[in-house]
Amino acid sequence: MAKQFWLMKSEPSVYSIDDMERDGVTSWEGVRNYSARNNMRAMKVGDEALLYHSATNPPGVAGLVRVVKGAYPDHHAFDPNHQYFDPKSSPEEPRWDMVDVEFVERFPRIVTLHEIKANPAFDDMVLVKRGRLSVQPVRREEFDRIVRMGREG
DNA sequence: GCCAACGTTGGC
DNA sequence: GCCAACGTTGGC
Numbered sequence: 001m002a003k004q005f006w007l008m009k010s011e012p013s014v015y016s017i018d019d020m021e022r023d024g025v026t027s028w029e030g031v032r033n034y035s036a037r038n039n040m041r042a043m044k045v046g047d048e049a050l051l052y053h054s055a056t057n058p059p060g061v062a063g064l065v066r067v068v069k070g071a072y073p074d075h076h077a078f079d080p081n082h083q084y085f086d087p088k089s090s091p092e093e094p095r096w097d098m099v100d101v102e103f104v105e106r107f108p109r110i111v112t113l114h115e116i117k118a119n120p121a122f123d124d125m126v127l128v129k130r131g132r133l134s135v136q137p138v139r140r141e142e143f144d145r146i147v148r149m150g151r152e153g
Numbered sequence: 154g155c156c157a158a159c160g161t162t163g164g165c
Numbered sequence: 166g167c168c169a170a171c172g173t174t175g176g177c
Contacts (some may be wrong), residue, residue, distance in 0.1 A: 009175090033160075033173090055175055113176080132159065132174050 005143040006039065006049035007127060008065070008101070009134045015061035017106050025068060025102045028135075029076050030084045032039055032096060036135035041071045041097050049101065050138060050146060052127075053110065060112035060148055069100035107150030121145055 010016065020026060031037055047067040053059060056069065074092035076084040089095035116122045122145075123129075126136040138146075 011175090035160090057177090088169070130159090131176080134174085 001044060003043065004042070004047045004065075005138040005140055006043065006047060007052050007061070007136050007138045008049045009052045009054045012053045012062075013056070016053065018123055020051060020063070020065060020101075020103045021080070021106055025100055027098045027100050029074055029098045031074070031098065031134060032084070032086065033134060035133055037071075039135040039137060040097055042137075043067045043070055043099050045070060048104065049117070050143065054134075058110060058112040058114060060110040060114075060116070061107065061150060062107040062110055063150070064104040064147065065101040066104050067099055068102045071097040071099050074098040109150065109152070111146050111149045113150070115120040117144070 012018075026042070028083070045067055049065050049067070049102040050061045051063050051065050053062050073091070074084065074089075075091075076082045077086055077089035077094070077096045078091055080087075084096075086095060088102060113127070116119040116125065117128055122142060125138065125142050126133060128137075130136070
């Protein structure tokens, strides 16, 4: 199966590229949207993802991560004291999943949403067409182009 | 902080 | 299964 490409959003005040670089590997917890979860379920070890900073100024792609473990149950959903608790998810019938990703690269600059929207090459991107979705597929051409932009400095 | 877009829930 | 009410995301 060919490698697939993704975009994963995080608010940097919650989890940033700095945190990702420091941790090396992290579990991508807290996804509570079925489309996003299904996208994580489609991820394979070795897939690469753009790490996107949302709800910040400016929003945009900050770097790269790689999937090192495919989808498995998000146990935080079972813990009533955890902010990601969901009473409808149980160890017997887990509703939410997470994947593990590792830090690959921090871009010397943020590739902003503004410039992505301004470039016709990205007109078909899920990020542009749909916006709100915390884990989304990215075409190889889109991925490669954003990586090139990010490395330009 | 506002609010548009979209997802989820639940009554019927 | 419809759809109104409500909640969340996330740009601005």
